[in-house]
Amino acid sequence: MTYDQYEIESFREVCHNVLDNNPSGVIVAPVFRAETLLFVNALAGKGIPYVYIDSKIEEDEGYMAYFGMPMFQSGYLCADILMNGSQAERLYVVRIERDKTGQSDPTAARRAGFMKYMAENYPQTEIINIFIDPKDKGSRHSRLDETLGQDKGRKLIVMFNSRIHLVAAYLKERGAEGCRVVGFDFLDRNVAALKEDLVQLLIAQHSDRQAASAVLSLTDKFVLGKDVVKKDNFTQMDILNKINCDYYM
Secondary structure (H helix, E strand, C coil): CCCCCCCHHHHHHHHHHHHHHCCCCEEECCCEHHHHHHHHHHHHHCCCCEEEECCCCCCCCCCCEEEECCHHHHHHHHHHHHHCCCCCCEEEEEEECCCCCCCECCCHHHHHHHHHHHHHHCCCCEEEEEEECCCCHHHHHHHHHHHHHHCCCCEEEECCCCCHHHHHHHHHHHCCCCEEEEEECCCHHHHHHHHCCCCCEEEECCHHHHHHHHHHHHHHHHHHCCCCCCCEEECCCEEECCCCHHHCC
16 A cells, blocks of 8 residues: 655555554554554554564564664664765755655654764764755755755765665756765666766665565464564665676665
8 A cells, every 4th residue: 555655644544544454464664753653553452463664663662573774773884884984074964855744754763873973983074954855856956056056075965765866866967076975775766876976875775575574474473373583674784886786686
């Protein structure tokens, strides 16, 4: 059951539909933290087991299993490979301007890990947040012009979600050079940007394997009566560049 990840009402409607269908189990990739907590609490109240994939709600303890990256550590790793041992006066964190209520923040734990690494190792580096609209190219490029476009030095840029290709498209259109760009997830458009050297590194995860493992965990429970061996099943954090990305899948 799909929903618009930028519209909280769309997510609420899907949650209500799921609960009305009274499923045996649910797999969820959380986006809206508060609404997801309401949803999983309702599932728990009905005795419906649920599994998180991709990320999880840290304060929730009622899930059956989680299959995905260790989110905090992935942000910590991201900061390390972005900085690459070099000093920088500033860096740019490009963030998606999501729902108007501000409840959608699926990469909060990853951002916290990134910030911890920076505080420990590069406390003098200024961290500038840029919020962009993923659906409006004109607005997005204007916002990036106001920040990245005014910086004539070497630019360090990161996004914590899977939309680094939006930044890559801007850099290509503006002919920007001398940037070090790190993003997440093995999407076709991200890989294309990697091959063009618009993005230097991607931190990837096999989301297909996460989903398969989640389905199997529920199948084992319902068909075989087997409980999951581990509640938190952390997947590897794979670092891809333009040389090795063709061999990932």
